[in-house]
């Protein structure tokens with residue numbers, strides 16, 4: 001007998017499974033049962049959208065069905081094609097046998113949406129594949145290929161071709177064999193000589209990996225229960241922990257992030273261009289200009305995506321240096337991949353060519369310029385590209401802040417110029433901020449989005465303004481952090497608060513890592529410091545607003561961060577990575593306050609957190625109101641994937657919605673009153689408007705913006 005399941009569980013699917021199983025058990029002519037999915041896909045588990053109404057969620061009714069499958073008196077075989085994820089894999093674990101197609105993938109990704117495998121998965125999986133492998137799958141949520149599943153003992157057989165036929169063959173073979181040894185609930189969890197130490201270490205590891213995130217920790221607790229308690233008691237513990245997670249704000253935030261990352265694919269611009277009507281051009285070849293840190297990572301990304309690349313440098317010396325660095329990166333990437341070097345094929349000049357000759361860019365479909373942030377240099381390059389490249393080529397600039405329109409003005413084809421802001425290291429970081437200028441064509445945007453997908457990145461389309469979305473929101477955040485130092489705090493105190501909140505790295509550690517000289521050069525370029533600063537400018541004021549010269553002063557002392565061995569912290573050596581609080585800096589701050597007549601005060605954690613985060617969020621509201629991004633999800637996806645914002649807090653705008661917009665507004669008003677010369681703390685008009693209309697849910701915010709984006 002065959003029972004078909006649907007891709008996402010609904011109540012109807014569960015009912016059909018239950019009815020089918022009961023019918024099969026009652027029918028003496030049925031000797032075995034096979035469960036498979038429709039259209040070559042087993043199951044991606046429960047419909048995540050339903051978790052917002054947990055009482056009626058199909059996932060809740062799944063556990064009894066899994067038990068029912070296992071207790072069947074007839075052998076039940078799962079035929080796994082496509083994916084078996086979450087509840088889908090838990091159904092398969094209830095079956096007595098599992099056959100998987102060679103291309104199938106399996107996993108328990110509940111942890112990534114803030115849950116744990118609550119349909120008995122935390123209790124059955126360790127019994128089948130042992131605690132270490134089960135814990136790895138359950139706490140990471142990773143999808144494993146069928147070949148690995150076979151090695152782990154998760155599946156019994158692999159089918160190269162017809163999985164259903166293979167499953168039916170197996171079912172026929174095992175008819176009449178005892179089922180008790182195949183019922184995972186009856187099996188003991190394989191013991192480890194050092195189980196206690198292993199579980200303790202696992203807990204420490206997950207806590208470190210995702211600071212403040214509840215689900216991985218509770219997953220470890222559930223697996224611990226499997227190893228320590230009889231099956232029925234373990235189940236009770238699993239249910240208890242599952243309910244705890246289900247009602248947590250973290251699960252809601254993580255599920256929001258899951259859908260937000262998919263929603264940003266449906267991009268739109270205020271001018272009416274959108275994903276639904278724009279056509280992407282094929283990218284069969286690419287070129288990268290500049291082999292510094294960013295260029296190297298971008299070349300590596302393109303090679304990994306199987307796109308032939310021409311890598312260009314300005315002279316032979318830089319080319320040699322860049323080539324060596326790229327090859328090293330690619331060797332490392334190849335080592336991580338199955339079939340590595342052959343698959344990447346980067347020694348083949350038809351796939352990767354290094355040159356100083358611009359003429360070789362004549363035929364490529366796409367160019368990514370990745371030289372350093374200098375407008376004159378970028379314009380010179382784009383002028384050249386405009387003359388050399390074939391008519392349809394897309395011309396991308398990797399910039400974190402510069403004006404796309406100005407760069408495009410150096411070409412005769414501004415419709416093909418677009419910003420592609422990669423994040424460092426570019427072959428690792430998943431975010432790609434895609435910036436359209438006033439003349440960028442919809443097709444250019446669609447092509448850049450398609451490139452992001454090919455590079456396995458999340459592309460987010462945004463408008464053109466200084467710093468775009470990510471860095472523009474970062475400025476007021478970092479500014480507040482520095483102001484807090486002036487007022488009495490210390491770098492380690494500010495970093496600790498933000499790292500406790502869940503950021504991977506606090507603003508001062510981040511600044512030391514990136515290099516303080518980067519911002520210093522940019523501020524010099526803007527005339528905020530350095531020789532072009534008009535004589536008589538007050539030290540702590542620019543254009544009538546509060547300004548802190550602290551980062552400039554550190555640079556003047558040669559403190560550029562990790563690279564010089566000191567910045568906001570002290571490091572063991574130049575290039576060292578271990579940050580320790582620096583007494584020199586503490587004295588320096590004290591002297592600075594004396595010089596400027598600032599009386600240091602004790603600043604509590606709440607103020608640190610609120611001033612940094614609410615200033616960032618406030619800028620987010622300005623960005624939405626200006627139409628620079630077409631929804632709060634865009635800002636959140638950028639922050640989660642590019643700036644280390646804790647995913648379990650859903651991104652800054654989602655976080656604002658959970659704090660409550662009236663509170664965010666009230667706090668900004670309060671801080672702004674104390675610091676009237678800080679525009680970043682002055683509540684944005686759009687935030688005020690949302691509060692005035694009753695703080696609607698985040699999904700409705702954009703309907704209150706004056707400009708209207710076309711229907712997504």
Ligand SMILES: CC/C=C\CC(=O)SCCNC(=O)CCNC(=O)[C@H](O)C(C)(C)COP(=O)(O)OP(=O)(O)OC[C@H]1O[C@@H](n2cnc3c(N)ncnc32)[C@H](O)[C@@H]1OP(=O)(O)O
Pocket residue numbers: 008044045046047048049058059060062063083085086087088109110113117118119259262263
């Ligand atoms: C007691 C508890 C019982 C059960 C617990 C569970 O089962 S929880 C659910 C566990 N399953 C998952 O977390 C799977 C999540 N989905 C994925 O990993 C991928 O979507 C998948 C299935 C591997 C497919 O990837 P692909 O890249 O091919 O597609 P994409 O991710 O773009 O998804 C396509 C559209 O489907 C929507 N979607 C995916 N999974 C779910 C889901 N589980 N519930 C609801 N909707 C889902 C996704 O949002 C996309 O929608 P779109 O409108 O096109 O943006």
